Amino acid sequence: MTRQRCDKLIALLQFDDSDRPRWSCDRQLQGYFTAAGYNLEEPDWTANLLLQQLQSQPNHPDADYWRRGLFCYLQETNWFVAIALREKVRGHQVTDCFQQACCLSNDPLRLLQGFDPQRGTRLSTYAYRRIYDQVYAALVGVRQSDWGLLRDTGRRRLSSALKNQGYSEDKIVHIQQLVHLWQELADQPTAPDQALLEQVVKIYHQCRPDLPCVTSREVGTLLRTAISALRAHGQPQVVNTAEERFWDILEGRENMPWEAILKQEEQETLKRVFEILKNAVETLDDASRQVFCLYYCEQLSQQQIAQDLGFEKQYKVSRALERIRSHLAKAVLAALDQPTHPQRLRELTLAINLWLNEGYQVLAAGCQRCSPVARA
Known part of the structure; x- marks a missing residue:
């Protein structure tokens, strides 16, 4: 279910008595965008602009139009999420998933918090993962497991999460390597057993003999530290700056x-x-x-x-x-x-x-x- 490029900021999905939606144009919104000189032929660029304006001027007289434009822009994303979840969320129709997704995109400031266009990710791509996770959690009541979160995370996301926690670049690289090894060796997104941790340690020491020795217990601690950083990155919270860092201990230890x-x-x-x-x-x-x-x-x-x-x-x-x-x-x-x-x-x-x-x-x-x- 796609629409014309020039309609992505002014058209939204509507349902009749069936589950087959149709696109409906918001004529009032179209008139506003046309009069204000917004470029409807470049919806991605214009959506980024609307979000920036909404973030900097949430009480502007035109803020409601900006929200409505972003809501229309995310309609395709909401529909794709609903289709993807229909087989995973038992007891709920596609329309239920879609309605829940629309509730989230109705508050774009909250939904798109943390989006940075400089990283090269499209706004709709960034929104998809957030909408998917939150709709699944709302309808099923189960969050993604800690180890599932770590298994699915990429280097860029992990790096950002660790930077927000105050880790240096060198420490981030070390943690990334351990996480990457665990991702490659783990068959299931579950807590690693002793044998798997020892396997990670073995390969890590082969790769980086210049670093202090790391035990399997310390690797487990580091993996959980990465999970905590990812959770905090997804839901910002106050961080205890006095919390003891594993690598601070490691670097201060003298070799036997x-x-x-x-x-x-x-x-x-x-x-x-x-x-x-x-x-x-x-x-x-x-x-x-x-x-x-x-x-x-x-x-x-x-x-x-x-x-x-x-x-x-x-x-x-x-x-x-x-x-x-x-x-x-x-x-x-x-x-x-x-x-x-x-x-x-x-x-x-x-x-x-x-x-x-x-x-x-x-x-x-x-x-x-x-x-x-x-x-x-």
């Missing part, structure tokens, strides 16, 4: 002599692994080598790579990177004379991805294509 010896051995192993990786990169075919260099050495996004190399779909870049990482993992296992059973291959593939993200300059130094980048 045996730990220093272990780190030295791990550093030597890591140097050897990078030499193996450099040789394995040289054996890639030209197309794979080009994707590798653009992604890890020149730090381009997958979307940029797809555009530069003329791929029709971005997923082709993602699949190419998966094949490359698998190739490199097998090369490392073969060079270290270790078996290539699936679980070990999966662990090493994750580790290699983190190694490359952290130390791509090391590989770039030996790459003719990327040597200018390395020297810069």
Whole structure:
């Protein structure tokens, strides 16, 4: 159920006796927007403008028109949410879900709190997730579980949540890596057991031997810290600035002599692994080598790579990177004379991805294509 681009700020869904809605134009609102000079041909840009005006001048005489325009703009989003939820919310019709969504979008200031157009996300996309979660919670009465929230979160959202809690950039990177490893290793969005935590610790130490040792218990604490930050980010609340930070404790701890010896051995192993990786990169075919260099050495996004190399779909870049990482993992296992059973291959593939993200300059130094980048 879509409408013309020029109608997205002035038309809304209406129901008759059936469940088949139809678009109805708000003529009064159309007259206001036309007289005020708003561009109805660019609804996304105009909706952002209306929200900014409403945020800065909520008591303006025209504020009611701005709210109505945003309400119309979100009608498609409300309908898509209602359709998506009809199979998950038992005992409720599509119209019930749609009506609940409209109640939320009737207060756009509250619904769209925290939206930042500078991040590149469309206003309707930002609203969809918030409307979906709140409608589901209202009709079912169950919030997304803590571990489900952590499983579904992305790096950008987690970074924003941790920044709001006062963490430094270095600490955010460390927490992101642990969360990413847990997301890749966890089969279900449930609290990790001891075996899974130890697996995360094992791979993390392989990737970052330069950091203080982290125990499985400390990893569990960090994952819960990330959950707390995400909850606070979704529902801002007063934060206790005197709360003890896990990484503050970790950084203040002195290494025992045996730990220093272990780190030295791990550093030597890591140097050897990078030499193996450099040789394995040289054996890639030209197309794979080009994707590798653009992604890890020149730090381009997958979307940029797809555009530069003329791929029709971005997923082709993602699949190419998966094949490359698998190739490199097998090369490392073969060079270290270790078996290539699936679980070990999966662990090493994750580790290699983190190694490359952290130390791509090391590989770039030996790459003719990327040597200018390395020297810069």
